[in-house]
Amino acid sequence: MIGTVLGALNQGFLKTLQLFGVTLLGAIPLGLLISFGSMSKFQPLRWLTRTVVWIVRGTPLMLQLIILYYVPGQIMDASPWPMGENGRFLASAIAFIFNYACYFSEIFRGGIEGVPKGQREAGQVLGMTRGQIFFRVELMQMVKRIVPPISNEIITLVKDTSLARIIAYEELIKAGYDFLKGSHGYSGLLWPLFFTGVYYLLFSGLLTIAFNKTERRLDYFKV
Amino acid sequence: MAILEVQALSKRFEELEVLRQIDFSLEAGEALSIIGSSGSGKTTLLRCLNFLETPDAGRVLVHGETVFDAAETKKLSEAALRRRRLHFGLVFQNFNLFPQYTALENVRLAGLLLAKERPDFREKRKEIVAELNERAMFLLTDMGLADRAGHYPHQLSGGQQQRVAIARALALEPDILCFDEPTSALDPELTGEVLRVIRSLAEQRTTMIIVTHEMAFARDVADRAIFMDGGVIVEQGPAKEVIDHPREERTRQFLSRYGGLS
Amino acid sequence: MKTRTSILALVLALVLCLGLAACGTAAQPAKDDSPASDLDYVKANGKLIVGITDFAPMDFQDADGNWIGFDADMATAFAESLGVQAVFQVIDWDNKLMELNGKTIDCVWNGMTLSAEVLAGMECSNAYCNNAQVVIVPAEVAADYQSAESVAGLQFAVEAGSVGKDVAEELGYTYTEVVDQATALLEVSSGTADAAIIDALMADAMVGEGTDYANLTYTVGLNTEEYGVGFRKGSDLAAALNAFFQSAYADGSLQACAELYGIEAALIAQ
Numbered sequence: 173m174i175g176t177v178l179g180a181l182n183q184g185f186l187k188t189l190q191l192f193g194v195t196l197l198g199a200i201p202l203g204l205l206i207s208f209g210s211m212s213k214f215q216p217l218r219w220l221t222r223t224v225v226w227i228v229r230g231t232p233l234m235l236q237l238i239i240l241y242y243v244p245g246q247i248m249d250a251s252p253w254p255m256g257e258n259g260r261f262l263a264s265a266i267a268f269i270f271n272y273a274c275y276f277s278e279i280f281r282g283g284i285e286g287v288p289k290g291q292r293e294a295g296q297v298l299g300m301t302r303g304q305i306f307f308r309v310e311l312m313q314m315v316k317r318i319v320p321p322i323s324n325e326i327i328t329l330v331k332d333t334s335l336a337r338i339i340a341y342e343e344l345i346k347a348g349y350d351f352l353k354g355s356h357g358y359s360g361l362l363w364p365l366f367f368t369g370v371y372y373l374l375f376s377g378l379l380t381i382a383f384n385k386t387e388r389r390l391d392y393f394k395v
Numbered sequence: 396m397a398i399l400e401v402q403a404l405s406k407r408f409e410e411l412e413v414l415r416q417i418d419f420s421l422e423a424g425e426a427l428s429i430i431g432s433s434g435s436g437k438t439t440l441l442r443c444l445n446f447l448e449t450p451d452a453g454r455v456l457v458h459g460e461t462v463f464d465a466a467e468t469k470k471l472s473e474a475a476l477r478r479r480r481l482h483f484g485l486v487f488q489n490f491n492l493f494p495q496y497t498a499l500e501n502v503r504l505a506g507l508l509l510a511k512e513r514p515d516f517r518e519k520r521k522e523i524v525a526e527l528n529e530r531a532m533f534l535l536t537d538m539g540l541a542d543r544a545g546h547y548p549h550q551l552s553g554g555q556q557q558r559v560a561i562a563r564a565l566a567l568e569p570d571i572l573c574f575d576e577p578t579s580a581l582d583p584e585l586t587g588e589v590l591r592v593i594r595s596l597a598e599q600r601t602t603m604i605i606v607t608h609e610m611a612f613a614r615d616v617a618d619r620a621i622f623m624d625g626g627v628i629v630e631q632g633p634a635k636e637v638i639d640h641p642r643e644e645r646t647r648q649f650l651s652r653y654g655g656l657s
Numbered sequence: 658m659k660t661r662t663s664i665l666a667l668v669l670a671l672v673l674c675l676g677l678a679a680c681g682t683a684a685q686p687a688k689d690d691s692p693a694s695d696l697d698y699v700k701a702n703g704k705l706i707v708g709i710t711d712f713a714p715m716d717f718q719d720a721d722g723n724w725i726g727f728d729a730d731m732a733t734a735f736a737e738s739l740g741v742q743a744v745f746q747v748i749d750w751d752n753k754l755m756e757l758n759g760k761t762i763d764c765v766w767n768g769m770t771l772s773a774e775v776l777a778g779m780e781c782s783n784a785y786c787n788n789a790q791v792v793i794v795p796a797e798v799a800a801d802y803q804s805a806e807s808v809a810g811l812q813f814a815v816e817a818g819s820v821g822k823d824v825a826e827e828l829g830y831t832y833t834e835v836v837d838q839a840t841a842l843l844e845v846s847s848g849t850a851d852a853a854i855i856d857a858l859m860a861d862a863m864v865g866e867g868t869d870y871a872n873l874t875y876t877v878g879l880n881t882e883e884y885g886v887g888f889r890k891g892s893d894l895a896a897a898l899n900a901f902f903q904s905a906y907a908d909g910s911l912q913a914c915a916e917l918y919g920i921e922a923a924l925i926a927q
Contacts, residue, residue: 241847241849242843242844242847242849243847244847245846245847245848245849246846246847248848249848250848251847251848251849253849255812255849255850255851256812256831256833257833259849260833288491290487290489290491291491291493293447293487293491294487294491294492294493295505296445296446296447296480297445297446297447297480297483297484297485297564298504298505298563298564298567299477299478299480299481299505299509299567300477300505300508301473301477302473304508308504308508309493312495313494313495316495337836338836339835340814340817340833340834340835340836346817346834349751349817349818350817350818350834352751352752352754352755352818362754362755392495392547393494393495393496393547393548393549394494394547394548394549395494
């Protein structure tokens, strides 16, 4: 029995990891883009970006998942999502990437705006180009500022992946629940669901160690 | 010929006229101190010379060549702006060292980035980097910081940080080195070491413009002095005369508020 | 420092793992250490907590927010016969066994199919109502899907842990498990699934003319099954309810209530 349970939970954890990884890969560059939009000198773009960020951060991710996955098929003749597991993964990934990009963008904005103006001016009077100032001077200071808040968001993301269950993405919590519902020939097994906590705990423990290491590696200077 | 000529420079922020018709010139090897109360426009003048602010009117000439002309309407390319900028160096009030680089890297960085644009950089990389290192080390030694080259800014005292900043500005060999209240952010016991360095630069005939609140220093180190008030030059002349024997009433009032002098 | 952090993380994880496993096994067989008589427990509490979901026509709310329906009305009458008050508690259907064993509810009375899992995990009453699992498809293609064979190639949405899911599994259909039957209908109407398998009684109430799913209809019935009420394993309340059902059938009140909600054809004689 334990073998069956662990096998199923591992499968679910793999799906959780996939959603986690894809979200991280997509949300970081998109978040940077959105943060540039929210700081744009072009007012309509700034207004639009900030409104979108407000909407995305102001509504539950679970609702965004349901709307993104089910509404297109209600409006159109057929659902644009691929049938089955692939479509559910795709919809989950898009909802998660967009949601987390909006959270990240606010952190990036704080990080960029937090670098003192004098740093850019010092670069300018030393004849550096705008690119050199961003990459050689401001970027590292920004990274150091955003590592702690981004770490927090990433740990939250690990646990938030379980929301994708609402559109039947077969992640870890769902794999645990299945044993309560008579899957794999076992019914009413409670402990697999509780045991998923160990996966989350171990994974976020590993991430915490990695983040601490990153923070220590940036300890050599102060901003 | 004067190394620097400033002609009818004006700058306004919204409704506020910060600089009005500023005219002065500077000879090579001369040190000029600019004094005046806060808000008199002296810092804005330095920032205009260093292209951190754009004047609304007037011209700036270096070696007789126009580096800024408000009448010039076409926008300068970034590269052209940088070339013109490099005539000037600026030492900030609060140092603005790059925190993630050591003292040596701070001094070397801009030179290294410029060298990378040289066509022969790839083949001569080693020599160029060695040369830049040597030059940076020489400057730090000159500032009395040879043993601090590998330290990061947060490991240095304020006085040491400001001396690194001076070395950083000198590394690009600007025609005119500007100081914006270089000791205002320092604890009183640390101002001496920075002033000593600037004094020795003056003795080596470095062309300098020093905005400062240290009146005795302004008088002793500078050849000439300018007193500014309300965005205009009220009085200019030999430093000792302007500070010890001011002709204008406004200058006298200002200097008397900095009592204990003369 | 690094190794110390990782060891700490590992120890924490193990402690949690053991704690959860222990609590899991303890929560599961609550049957063994439940009080001698569940009936006495409910009477002492003065109330019967009835676990339900919003499931017309069995349990649903009227305009004033009171729970009505065939199951809700009978549960109220049963509680009255015991001299206690019926309290309705909406639960997550996935967690019904946990709720029951955790004593946060006293029974599951919500058009529950007497499946093998339910019979294994709960003390159940006699069956009181017939049901079937039916296939839901968009109305415009319904003509093509009138037999179990013709629907075999479709992509199904079924409620996780439901009888519909068991049926789909048995017949070898391709299916996705969603959180509840209402979501299964949403999948079909959104085109993210071709068809759903849900309870016939629910299909009657929720699809077709006059509902939000007017574009859906049900076609083939895939099995027949029976509804019952679930109590904690070993509870004497099940026997008490059987007796109550018999007397209610004898005096005709059970039939009257079934007629009120339009399910008299499905009622099982007691």
